[in-house]
Amino acid sequence: MGVVVGGTAGWAAGSGQRAVTGPPPGSEAWRDDTSLGRALPDPATATPREVAAFFRTLPAARQKDLARRHPTVVGNLDGAPVALRYEANATALRRDPRFAHLAGRQVLAFDPRGRGQVAEVLGDLAHSRHVAVVVPGSDIDAGTYDRAGDPYGTPAGMARQLRTAAPGTAVIAWAGYTTPVGVGLDAATGELAEAGAQRLARLTDGLAAQGVPAPAVFCHSYGSVVCGLAAPRLGARDLVVLGSPGMRAGTVTDLRTTARVWAAKDPSDWISKVPNVRFLGLGHGADPAGPDFGARPVPAADAHGHTGYFAPGTESLRTFAAIARGDVR
Structure with missing residues (x-):
């Protein structure tokens, strides 16, 4: 046991981090959005397959409107169309100068x-x-x-x-x-x-x-x-x-x-x-x-x-x- 403790003790220095979890920023406004006359998929509970099925029911113009109004949700919504996520994240990045180095990429x-x-x-x-x-x-x-x-x-x-x-x-x-x-x-x-x-x-x-x-x-x-x-x-x-x-x-x-x-x-x-x-x-x-x-x-x-x-x-x-x-x- 002493060998194991000695071997692992070297891990004991460093900076503690708290994991970022849960639905993406902007989820509350997304849940409150009634523009389609029905509930949008909850980012906290909807599966990627459910998200994909939801977006397949929408014409392209509706999809783009959601991405424009809720970029931090659509950009992080697994199951959403890939090109739409790129577009949403481009909008989110333009609004956050801290991460300007990521602009212009397929995010x-x-x-x-x-x-x-x-x-x-x-x-x-x-x-x-x-x-x-x-x-x-x-x-x-x-x-x-x-x-x-x-x-x-x-x-x-x-x-x-x-x-x-x-x-x-x-x-x-x-x-x-x-x-x-x-x-x-x-x-x-x-x-x-x-x-x-x-x-x-x-x-x-x-x-x-x-x-x-x-x-x-x-x-x-x-x-x-x-x-x-x-x-x-x-x-x-x-x-x-x-x-x-x-x-x-x-x-x-x-x-x-x-x-x-x-x-x-x-x-x-x-x-x-x-x-x-x-x-x-x-x-x-x-x-x-x-x-x-x-x-x-x-x-x-x-x-x-x-x-x-x-x-x-x-x-x-x-x-x-x-x-x-x-x-x-």
Whole structure:
């Protein structure tokens, strides 16, 4: 027991975060809207399939009117038409100068609460045969989502590299949950990951409701904890973890997913120093890249450090691209 406590005690520094949960901003005004002569789908309770069915009953002009009057709701409403969400989020971003760096992008979700959350689409999500989602780890929010000095360690940077390596694949860079800040207790526990898992599962439900193919989901660092908790309800074709501290599961079977599960960890990644234990709520369990976990291995010997898996020319990126395109069996 002493070894486990000593191994996990290093998690004890960092900044505590409170997960942003619940329906998007503006939901109260949306619920009070009687312009259609009937209730609008409640963002807190309607399923993505119910949302999709509702929008199919509306002519384009009505849809656009709702997006114009309620941009923060429509822009975050999983199951709403993809192009309409882009339009709504463009309106919301114009009204919030803090996030001007996101203007002009295909923004699938934008929530300004807390540190800010965002999801961007690279490519043609509505028509691509292959789709991928990138789920980041700690220290990512709407402000740090894309950093020029860290081109392969942010969701935007990882998504760009995957899109380049797998042409024709639509890639969603999903910073859609409250991430831990630093390597502290938040990063060692599952509270933020569980909140993120619910949002991630709803994202994939919304894609399915719009007829988008089941995606390959790439989960980096703490993002793999999110993906592990989401796995039983996640509509994914493939689940790929890289630089993972654990998935809160002992084996692939424990994930209770029909997705193929892959794992990558390069020899120079500092994540190897994080104990693969769970004790009194700390730690995330077995190493998904370990031989006993049962994940399919992704070669990563030529990647460098914790954020080098998507670097151009690496075997890991080439394999990721093949998984995204469905070229590996």
